[in-house]
Amino acid sequence: xxxxxxxxxxxxxxxxxxxxxxxxxxxxxxxxxxxxxxxxxxxxxxxxxxxxxxxxxxxxxxxxxxxxxxxxxxxxxxxxxxxxxxxxxxxxxxxxxxxxxxxxxxxxxxxxxxxxxxxxxxxxxxxxxxxxxxxxxxxxxxxxxxxxxxxxxxxxxxxxxxxxxxxxxxxxxxxxxxxxxxxxxxxxxxxxxxxxxxxxxxxxxxxxxxxxxxxxxxxxxxxxxxxxxxxxxxxxxxxxxxxxxxxxxxxxxxxxxxxxxxxxxxxxxxxxxxxxxxxxxxxxxxxxxxxxxxxxxxxxxxxxxxxxxxxxxxxxxxxxxxxxxxxxxxxxxxxxxxxxxxxxxxxxxxxxxxxxxxxxxxxxxxxxxxxxxxxxxxxxxxxxxxxxxxxxxxxxxxxxxxxxxxxxxxxxxxxxxxxxxxxxxxxx
Amino acid sequence: xxxxxxxxxxxxxxxxxxxxxxxxxxxxxxxxxxxxxxxxxxxxxxxxxxxxxxxxxxxxxxxxxxxxxxxxxxxxxxxxxxxxxxxxxxxxxxxxxxxxxxxxxxxxxxxxxxxxxxxxxxxxxxxxxxxxxxxxxxxxxxxxxxxxxxxxxxxxxxxxxxxxxxxxxxxxxxxxxxxxxxxxxxxxxxxxxxxxxxxxxxxxxxxxxxxxxxxxxxxxxxxxxxxxxxxxxxxxxxxxxxxx
Numbered sequence: 001x002x003x004x005x006x007x008x009x010x011x012x013x014x015x016x017x018x019x020x021x022x023x024x025x026x027x028x029x030x031x032x033x034x035x036x037x038x039x040x041x042x043x044x045x046x047x048x049x050x051x052x053x054x055x056x057x058x059x060x061x062x063x064x065x066x067x068x069x070x071x072x073x074x075x076x077x078x079x080x081x082x083x084x085x086x087x088x089x090x091x092x093x094x095x096x097x098x099x100x101x102x103x104x105x106x107x108x109x110x111x112x113x114x115x116x117x118x119x120x121x122x123x124x125x126x127x128x129x130x131x132x133x134x135x136x137x138x139x140x141x142x143x144x145x146x147x148x149x150x151x152x153x154x155x156x157x158x159x160x161x162x163x164x165x166x167x168x169x170x171x172x173x174x175x176x177x178x179x180x181x182x183x184x185x186x187x188x189x190x191x192x193x194x195x196x197x198x199x200x201x202x203x204x205x206x207x208x209x210x211x212x213x214x215x216x217x218x219x220x221x222x223x224x225x226x227x228x229x230x231x232x233x234x235x236x237x238x239x240x241x242x243x244x245x246x247x248x249x250x251x252x253x254x255x256x257x258x259x260x261x262x263x264x265x266x267x268x269x270x271x272x273x274x275x276x277x278x279x280x281x282x283x284x285x286x287x288x289x290x291x292x293x294x295x296x297x298x299x300x301x302x303x304x305x306x307x308x309x310x311x312x313x314x315x316x317x318x319x320x321x322x323x324x325x326x327x328x329x330x331x332x333x334x335x336x337x338x339x340x341x342x343x344x345x346x347x348x349x350x351x352x353x354x355x356x357x358x359x360x361x362x363x364x365x366x367x368x369x370x371x372x373x374x375x376x377x378x379x380x381x382x383x384x385x386x387x388x389x390x391x392x393x394x395x396x397x398x399x400x401x402x403x404x405x406x407x408x409x410x411x412x413x414x415x416x417x418x419x420x421x422x423x424x425x426x427x428x
Numbered sequence: 429x430x431x432x433x434x435x436x437x438x439x440x441x442x443x444x445x446x447x448x449x450x451x452x453x454x455x456x457x458x459x460x461x462x463x464x465x466x467x468x469x470x471x472x473x474x475x476x477x478x479x480x481x482x483x484x485x486x487x488x489x490x491x492x493x494x495x496x497x498x499x500x501x502x503x504x505x506x507x508x509x510x511x512x513x514x515x516x517x518x519x520x521x522x523x524x525x526x527x528x529x530x531x532x533x534x535x536x537x538x539x540x541x542x543x544x545x546x547x548x549x550x551x552x553x554x555x556x557x558x559x560x561x562x563x564x565x566x567x568x569x570x571x572x573x574x575x576x577x578x579x580x581x582x583x584x585x586x587x588x589x590x591x592x593x594x595x596x597x598x599x600x601x602x603x604x605x606x607x608x609x610x611x612x613x614x615x616x617x618x619x620x621x622x623x624x625x626x627x628x629x630x631x632x633x634x635x636x637x638x639x640x641x642x643x644x645x646x647x648x649x650x651x652x653x654x655x656x657x658x659x660x661x662x663x664x665x666x667x668x669x670x671x672x
Binding site for chain 2: 374376377379380381382383384385386387388390391394395397398399400401402
């Protein structure tokens with residue numbers, strides 16, 4: 001894959017000298033292909049090559065007037081093409097000033113945490129050499145945000161990610177950082193892109209959760225040809241509390257041509273609890289991978305992962321989930337299930353659950369199933385007057401329902417039900 | 429109401445129903461008894477419109493030929509099948525399912541959609557008549573239900589949807605005596621001059637509670653004998669060996 005960049009462009013984008021080093025290191029490695037274990041089911045190099053002639057880093061940071069799409073009361077952060085353009089934050093809670101990532105800050109944003117996350121992680125340079133997506137991100141990183149929440153939030157915070165209509169052939173590299181301490185809050189991140197133009201976005205996002213209870217929802221409201229890779233690094237720290245942090249992450253990722261949502265979650269304090277729930281309805285040409293690495297480094301932590309995919313037409317759904325339990329992490333409770341409901345002969349569901357356990361007193365389980373729709377169930381529902389299409393819809397909703405049932409907030413539940421409903425209706 | 433003439437059904441090369449004639453009038457209760465493999469459940473499936481069978485002969489419901497009519501349309505016309513093995517549908521809430529089904533059927537009759545509160549009240553009322561615990565309505569459809577609960581749920585659906593013809597496919601199997609009595613009471617309370625029943629069973633047991641007007645013996649895909657309720661008692665003594 002050719003990246004369209006000249007020396008002048010580096011200057012124009014205000015990129016630093018060290019960024020060029022990352023670029024050189026990226027060029028040496030290229031985009032990851034299926035030979036890399038982490039990319040086994042997603043040959044990014046091949047996928048990009050068959051969809052782009054070349055990628056041009058997006059330079060401009062445009063502004064536009066956006067409409068808030070949620071009608072319930074909320075705080076907001078608004079991004080356009082990955083760049084921060086607006087925010088509405090509470091005055092009553094101590095939320096540190098939202099910052100746009102600048103050049104001085106951007107390297108520290110990334111690496112401070114990364115080194116903590118993986119014990120014995122080598123130097124910055126080596127780390128980036130191992131991870132070509134990170135090298136690429138650091139080569140062109142010119143946008144993003146960073147903020148801290150230090151108190152409970154009385155309303156949900158919505159992060160709106162808008163996109164320009166004309167991003168054909170463009171590449172966006174952004175990086176965000178969210179730190180939440182002594183808080184209880186709900187964050188809804190929503191991607192809104194109806195542009196139908198092919199672009200590639202490479203996002204690195206980190207979360208630090210300290211003694212907090214966080215519900216995080218990612219909702220893809222796209223019906224787009226966007227290609228998105230997002231790496232999320234989550235560090236859950238509980239130093240003092242006996243109760244432990246709870247981080248619930250929901251992924252509703254259907255609607256883009258390509259998505260790979262990659263999570264590295266580290267449970268660093270005793271009694272922490274991480275949940276990953278994903279429900280997707282994948283349609284024509286969609287490729288969606290959820291990949292997780294759950295590090296249990298302390299005792300008495302829990303992690304629950306539930307992945308549900310409906311696969312239509314020639315879509316591809318992938319789940320790679322690894323649970324790693326260190327020798328210290330006794331009494332770990334780790335659970336993982338992935339299920340695919342395949343509705344078309346051309347659709348695929350690939351899954352690779354992995355457990356790596358060094359402690360001896362733990363409860364770890366994983367399961368994975370995939371299969372076709374139950375024709376007897378369709379028959380049964382039809383004998384109760386439901387037309388075939390409605391019967392299938394009801395079965396699909398039922399299949400995804402155990403993810404939806406995990407949502408406790410009624411506003412958000414409604415939002416998600418509508419999102420899934422829309423995806424189901426689009427199919428027919 | 430239902431008129432079958434020389435009905436034949438086969439799957440692939442295997443013919444199962446081999447020329448069956450049956451006439452059910454409004455208000456009548458017919459029982460079909462017969463040994464395993466005689467084609468009883470196939471008959472129920474064929475009447476409901478299940479795919480996968482090759483059908484010939486005439487199959488008329490209220491004078492209309494049913495052959496080309498899909499399953500859901502048959503349900504809307506008033507044919508109801510209580511399943512021998514009700515299907516478990518994970519994630520689908522029982523009362524939501526009942527609401528959807530009832531409103532679909534009502535709509536087809538030109539009746540107004542019932543609002544959630546009225547619907548729930550109606551569902552609870554009918555459920556309590558069948559001694560069904562309210563909690564059961566918030567569970568997933570048939571998932572983890574006991575045999576008896578599943579069968580009661582079928583009868584609950586029948587009472588809600590108010591079909592013209594109810595086909596009960598071995599509704600008595602897997603029921604204890606108390607549940608059998610409750611189910612039978614449910615059926616009897618629904619019986620009227622306007623609707624009819626086709627009860628498929630192995631045993632006379634259920635027919636002690638629901639008195640049939642006609643009893644047919646089905647053997648090797650054909651009705652080989654028809655009588656009144658005495659025939660069922662006779663069969664209980666002699667078995668099906670005379671008909672094999």
